[in-house]
Amino acid sequence: MRYVSTRGQAAPRDFEAVLLAGLAEDGGLFVPESWPELTTAEWRALRGLPYPDLAARILGLFGADDMPIEAMSRDAYAGFGHPAVVPLVQLDHRTFALELFHGPTLAFKDMALQLLGRMFDHVLEKRGERVTIVGATSGDTGSAAIEACRDRAAVDIVILHPENRTSDVQRRQMTTVLAPNVKNIAIQGDFDACQDLVKAMFNDAPFRAEMRLSAVNSINWARIAAQIPYYVAAALALGAPDREVAVSVPTGNFGNVLAAWAARRMGLPISGFVIGSNRNDILARFLAANDMSAKPVEPSLSPSMDIQVSSNFERLLFELLDRDAAATAQTMTRFRSEGRMPIPHAAWKQATALFRGFTLDDEGTLAEIRHLWTKAGYLADPHTAVGTAAARALPPADPAVPVIVAATAHPAKFPDAVERATGIRPPLPARLHDLHNREERFDVLPDDLRAVETAVRAHARRNAA
Ligand SMILES: Cc1ncc(COP(=O)(O)O)c(C=O)c1O
């Protein structure tokens, strides 16, 4: 399987090279040159597989079978806290929470990053190379990436988080990991600033080459590929390919819902997608009125979705523009310079035929957490609640179609919001019981590329020495 850049100016390459590259050199995102498609019989043959084997099969279709992907997948998911890895919990007659938070850091990011850590190890050992991973987090990617990469011999990792804009649990899950190859930096800015800094480091060609930069954010195609299998698992469990399903995803960087879209592109019968946003509602505004204009990021009770510039939208845009890389590059350049993305009407109509957007403010989020607790006895985190509210507000027209809601984080990551809504303070699992007493280590830096590059260089040099 070969991958091309959405902006058309980077050389095509294979899965392994895409894993190491992260962002394409032309600033674009890698996508498969052509999408694998499965027949009905091939989907049926995947039913009943244990999750790790299913994940390995799907990843193999994207070229990961050059690696020992089955063994890696079994090892990656062996430590998850539920034997099904991704259990489905029924919330009402047609809505199912797909719990993606049974990994070590209690959010859906573990689903991909536990695999990516092992992939990096395998490829780097084979090549005798070392990389510096730089990542941006609004709260969850950071801890999942650190957990996946801590103490790995050939990896240094630097994670940027927005100062004072994550939950305490989220921050501490990152900053209390004192492994020598891990560095945390709190940026005096929002998540978009952190993500911009990461992309700017990749676009600084000499720095990128000197540091041998790699990515763990969903700009890295391997992240998306490893998020596709859980939608397949859920859909098959609910009757696909012989029954349609719908999907609702609480959305920020557009990676998780793009993975669901990819499953549909591969032939899984998904009738449509609902995108749940908090007050940072750029995607909902786009779907409602073709208004893709970035506003300042505002803090909310679902901080991991406090995002305005959704990286992975570029991958969908490339498809909506019939894979016209020049038009994609031009649109993205205008978005960067003008803060607005001019999407042709026909492409917007195509998007609205598949995706619907829903916005929920903080009061609504608390009310939804309360509703789930009182009606279904289900304790949801604020991100998941945005997804379930969206699913209920915008159900599929056909009442026979079940809705899969991505349950993206464990409620214990956001105890304050959950307690406000329900009076119940969800406890952390035993292995994290002393999280609030552990030593924290992180730097605070301004939103300044040179200052961040200097810190990354010092971290990588110290470990390479
Ligand atoms: C708990 C949680 N829910 C939802 C999201 C949004 O997912 P995505 O950025 O893939 O749209 C995130 C962050 O990515 C998250 O951490």
Ligand SMILES: N[C@@H](CCOP(=O)(O)O)C(=O)O
């Ligand atoms: N919500 C994310 C933001 C980064 O998203 P990613 O999927 O691109 O890594 C987070 O929790 O950090």
